[in-house]
Amino acid sequence: MDQQGQNGLLSTYREGWRNRSAAGIVVSALLILFYVVLYWEHKVQQHFGIAPLTAISEAAGLRNRWYLYGFLYSLAIIGGAVYYLRRHGNSRYNRFRITVNVAIQVALGFSLPFIMPLFGGQEVYFSYFWPLKYDYLYPQTLADLPLYFALYTVVGSLLAAPVLAVLYGKRWYCSWVCGCGGLANTFGDPWRHLTSKSTKSWRFEQASIHLVLFVAISTTFLIGLDWLIGEDHPAFHRIVAGDHWQYWSIKSFYVLAVGAVLAGVVGVGLYPLFGPRVWCRNFCPMAAILGWVQKVGRYRIKVKPGMCISCGNCSTYCEMGIDVRSYAQADQSFTRASCVGCGMCAHMCPRGVLKLENTWERAEDKERQRLSVVDF
Amino acid sequence: MRIVIVGNGVAGMEAALTVRRREPTWEVTLISEESDHFFSRTALMWVFSGQMSHRDIEPLERDAYERLGFRRVRARATGIDTVGRQVSLAGGAEPVPYDRLLIAAGSRPRPGPWPGSDARGVGHFVTLQDLDWYEREVHGGASRGGAPPRADAHVRATADDSPYRFREVAAERHGRLARQPSVIGGGLVGIEAVEVAVAAGLRPYFFIREEWFWPIALDPRESRWISDQMGQHGVEVHLEHEIEALETDSGGNVSGVRTNQGRYPSDCVVIAIGVMPNTGWLAGSAIELDERGGIAVDEELQTSAPGVFAAGDCASVRWFDGTRRPEQLWYTARDQGRVAGLRLLGDTPRYDRGTWYNSAKLMDIEYTTAGLVNWNLEREQNWYFEEQGRVRSTTRVVVQDGHVVGFNMLGRRWDHTVLIRWIEERRSLDWVLGHLNEAAFDTELVPPLRVTRA
Ligand SMILES: Cc1cc2nc3c(=O)[nH]c(=O)nc-3n(C[C@H](O)[C@H](O)[C@H](O)COP(=O)(O)OP(=O)(O)OC[C@H]3O[C@@H](n4cnc5c(N)ncnc54)[C@H](O)[C@@H]3O)c2cc1C
Numbered sequence: 001m002d003q004q005g006q007n008g009l010l011s012t013y014r015e016g017w018r019n020r021s022a023a024g025i026v027v028s029a030l031l032i033l034f035y036v037v038l039y040w041e042h043k044v045q046q047h048f049g050i051a052p053l054t055a056i057s058e059a060a061g062l063r064n065r066w067y068l069y070g071f072l073y074s075l076a077i078i079g080g081a082v083y084y085l086r087r088h089g090n091s092r093y094n095r096f097r098i099t100v101n102v103a104i105q106v107a108l109g110f111s112l113p114f115i116m117p118l119f120g121g122q123e124v125y126f127s128y129f130w131p132l133k134y135d136y137l138y139p140q141t142l143a144d145l146p147l148y149f150a151l152y153t154v155v156g157s158l159l160a161a162p163v164l165a166v167l168y169g170k171r172w173y174c175s176w177v178c179g180c181g182g183l184a185n186t187f188g189d190p191w192r193h194l195t196s197k198s199t200k201s202w203r204f205e206q207a208s209i210h211l212v213l214f215v216a217i218s219t220t221f222l223i224g225l226d227w228l229i230g231e232d233h234p235a236f237h238r239i240v241a242g243d244h245w246q247y248w249s250i251k252s253f254y255v256l257a258v259g260a261v262l263a264g265v266v267g268v269g270l271y272p273l274f275g276p277r278v279w280c281r282n283f284c285p286m287a288a289i290l291g292w293v294q295k296v297g298r299y300r301i302k303v304k305p306g307m308c309i310s311c312g313n314c315s316t317y318c319e320m321g322i323d324v325r326s327y328a329q330a331d332q333s334f335t336r337a338s339c340v341g342c343g344m345c346a347h348m349c350p351r352g353v354l355k356l357e358n359t360w361e362r363a364e365d366k367e368r369q370r371l372s373v374v375d376f
Numbered sequence: 377m378r379i380v381i382v383g384n385g386v387a388g389m390e391a392a393l394t395v396r397r398r399e400p401t402w403e404v405t406l407i408s409e410e411s412d413h414f415f416s417r418t419a420l421m422w423v424f425s426g427q428m429s430h431r432d433i434e435p436l437e438r439d440a441y442e443r444l445g446f447r448r449v450r451a452r453a454t455g456i457d458t459v460g461r462q463v464s465l466a467g468g469a470e471p472v473p474y475d476r477l478l479i480a481a482g483s484r485p486r487p488g489p490w491p492g493s494d495a496r497g498v499g500h501f502v503t504l505q506d507l508d509w510y511e512r513e514v515h516g517g518a519s520r521g522g523a524p525p526r527a528d529a530h531v532r533a534t535a536d537d538s539p540y541r542f543r544e545v546a547a548e549r550h551g552r553l554a555r556q557p558s559v560i561g562g563g564l565v566g567i568e569a570v571e572v573a574v575a576a577g578l579r580p581y582f583f584i585r586e587e588w589f590w591p592i593a594l595d596p597r598e599s600r601w602i603s604d605q606m607g608q609h610g611v612e613v614h615l616e617h618e619i620e621a622l623e624t625d626s627g628g629n630v631s632g633v634r635t636n637q638g639r640y641p642s643d644c645v646v647i648a649i650g651v652m653p654n655t656g657w658l659a660g661s662a663i664e665l666d667e668r669g670g671i672a673v674d675e676e677l678q679t680s681a682p683g684v685f686a687a688g689d690c691a692s693v694r695w696f697d698g699t700r701r702p703e704q705l706w707y708t709a710r711d712q713g714r715v716a717g718l719r720l721l722g723d724t725p726r727y728d729r730g731t732w733y734n735s736a737k738l739m740d741i742e743y744t745t746a747g748l749v750n751w752n753l754e755r756e757q758n759w760y761f762e763e764q765g766r767v768r769s770t771t772r773v774v775v776q777d778g779h780v781v782g783f784n785m786l787g788r789r790w791d792h793t794v795l796i797r798w799i800e801e802r803r804s805l806d807w808v809l810g811h812l813n814e815a816a817f818d819t820e821l822v823p824p825l826r827v828t829r830a
């Protein structure tokens with residue numbers, strides 16, 4: 001039978017591993033260790049003489065450790081999807097969304113990139129766009145990509161993604177398609193209540209995500225410039241895109257700081273301590289852009305006036321740390337830039353107060369948007 | 377101007393916020409025996425199960441008092457001197473002087489009238505301290521979300537008849553957690569106490585005096601669905617049981633429930649037979665109470681004493697049908713708190729209760745109601761429809777003299793504001809059924825309700 005709301009009661013806070021207990025810290029440490037080895041395997045090899053992930057990949061017939069990562073990533077999403085759907089699969093929205101997450105990861109995030117080279121094609125990821133996949137707009141990369149895919153990624157990143165976000169909110173990407181979001185919503189689900197709802201964390205998010213966006217855009221711009229003038233200006237080329245200073249060009253700094261540390265080590269490694277959307281909420285430049293677009297688009301969360309009992313289920317289970325209750329109890333329909341449209345607030349609400357919708361009739365909630373939890 | 381508010385529940389806090397919004401410098405004092413922070417009483421069940429922490433059910437951040445300049449007095453108020461204009465406190469604490477006072481002292485659980493109602497292992501599910509007791513009986517204590525801050529700060533100054541006193545725990549005497557809880561009283565708090573016991577893996581007894589569960593809101597068909605749902609979750613629903621006594625063992629712990637139909641062994645009993653205005657502490661103060669114990673107020677929430685107002689569960693207000701009694705609801709407490717806040721500011725707004733509405737969740741079944749349902753109106757007719765497809769729902773529309781006066785909906789989400797508009801527009805049944813989906817508030821991808829008209 002289809003239902004809309006939470007089925008039974010959750011025992012979230014009665015489970016130690018989900019609440020920063022020793023077990024939670026151990027899980028976090030293991031995840032961090034995994035990412036460190038994944039990104040810095042050459043260092044591990046220098047010090048310990050083995051490259052564990054590469055060894056496992058080869059033994060398993062996966063060409064390199066990135067395929068092993070893709071495989072484990074898919075497993076984590078599938079396992080997490082089972083966990084999530086057992087709790088929240090009574091609602092169609094949740095069921096559809098999570099099924100699409102799994103399908104996209106398995107097909108576009110793992111199988112296709114693995115199979116394409118077997119047929120002499122190039123390994124490409126159809127489910128990632130610039131600026132999340134930062135190199136997909138570098139002219140150097142575009143020149144190397146098959147023409148159809150170069151077109152796909154340019155149109156996808158600059159036109160399709162924002163247009164879809166105007167029509168449906170950033171959720172079409174962040175909660176249905178994106179691999180990072182897919183992992184957060186499945187494997188990360190046990191820890192969704194840990195995302196901070198404080199005003200302070202909101203201020204931090206606003207500063208950090210726009211800083212990363214600025215860095216992402218400038219890096220892309222400089223690398224584009226390097227493509228045009230780099231050959232004539234070797235010093236400029238070295239600073240912007242020099243590969244021989246392993247991590248110390250602007251490009252390699254971005255790869256290290258954003259691609260490896262923020263998206264991987266911090267982004268996933270801290271799931272058990274700070275919730276599953278550390279990366280998406282605080283750092284993802286794609287989320288920053290789609291968030292702006294979402295604010296002027298159709299998507300909103302509609303609040304049924306007068307019916308909220310201020311219980312807090314919505315805020316507790318918002319993985320983005322949005323204090324949904326502060327809007328609901330003030331009878332304010334709203335669109336927050338960071339909302340990924342996972343639908344969990346509406347699902348958890350025991351009084352059916354919230355409804356995700358796409359509509360142009362949003363004039364009434366354009367004025368609000370307070371910066372504090374109490375509107376003073 | 378010195379504003380004093382007894383109670384930091386939703387009525388008291390809404391009033392304080394209303395005052396502060398306009399008057400940044402007035403002195404605002406909130407007195408509360410129960411808790412340091414404003415919390416949502418409606419959410420106790422989720423703290424119990426572990427779905428939320430104490431922090432999660434607090435609608436404001438914990439620095440709210442400091443940031444908004446509210447003075448917190450964590451103590452039990454024992455009376456009001458309406459001439460000297462001060463509130464006296466228990467435990468010999470300094471009385472708190474006021475220029476304008478709001479009483480927002482809420483409800484207290486109605487005590488069991490049966491022998492054994494005070495035994496160890498018997499309690500209620502209304503206050504934070506009740507939650508603490510029930511959690512310790514069933515779970516052995518608070519979840520990893522922790523206990524509320526300074527949970528026992530007031531214990532020394534409290535009284536035996538306070539609803540905020542801590543109770544002794546039978547499980548601690550037995551050295552094991554409760555195995556067979558019973559809940560007495562077929563209302564909303566009762567079903568919540570039952571549901572949390574189910575979530576803890578137990579199979580509670582649920583004793584209900586009436587012929588079916590919650591007759592003031594549900595008709596027998598609707599109620600049967602809820603009872604079936606409870607049964608599927610392992611609840612033993614005992615209808616038409618009159619309690620005769622709560623039996624105890626030699627150590628003073630509850631050991632069973634005796635009803636007119638039999639004896640039921642039980643090591644933990646929650647009495648949920650309603651609430652009453654929490655006004656016992658006003659005896660002897662010159663504040664007029666009505667026969668139910670509610671504080672008598674006029675349309676502007678003014679009590680019988682100058683400069684003293686009352687709001688929320690403890691106030692007897694005028695209902696839409698002209699009667700005066702307390703409204704024990706979150707929404708009305710909030711709305712009254714806002715009106716009372718304006719009164720404290722010196723305005724003269726009226727409290728007008730509009731068309732009745734409410735919502736609830738009965739186990740997993742969502743419930744929305746608006747207008748006059750189960751009022752046994754003259755010439756009323758009930759149009760009822762049961763949906764048995766992918767979605768299961770019931771729809772009941774009450775019609776009187778050709779126009780719709782009420783809605784009772786289970787299983788789907790509805791926008792009560794639209795339903796209320798239709799009632800006020802005196803729409804016909806035909807018209808309403810033709811437009812029903814305009815009031816739908818279902819989540820996306822849920823197929824719309826299709827009614828077939830008989
Ligand atoms: C388990 C449960 C579930 C509920 N669910 C719903 C629901 O789903 N929907 C709904 O509409 N309503 C619900 N209610 C009812 C709703 O919670 C109340 O109507 C509402 O909380 C009343 O608010 P209030 O501010 O009037 O009083 P309260 O929240 O009861 O606050 C009373 C305040 O007064 C203080 N106080 C009292 N006496 C003294 C004293 N002598 N000295 C000092 N301080 C004192 C207390 O410390 C407390 O701060 C529920 C109630 C319960 C118990």
Ligand code: SF4
Pocket residue numbers: 314317318319320321322324338339340341342343344345346
């Ligand atoms: S506000 Fe609701 S839909 Fe948006 S991210 Fe939070 S829980 Fe998900």
Ligand code: SF4
Pocket residue numbers: 307308309310311312313314315324325328329348349350351352353354
């Ligand atoms: S919107 Fe729903 S979940 Fe959120 S506080 Fe209000 S009643 Fe609770």
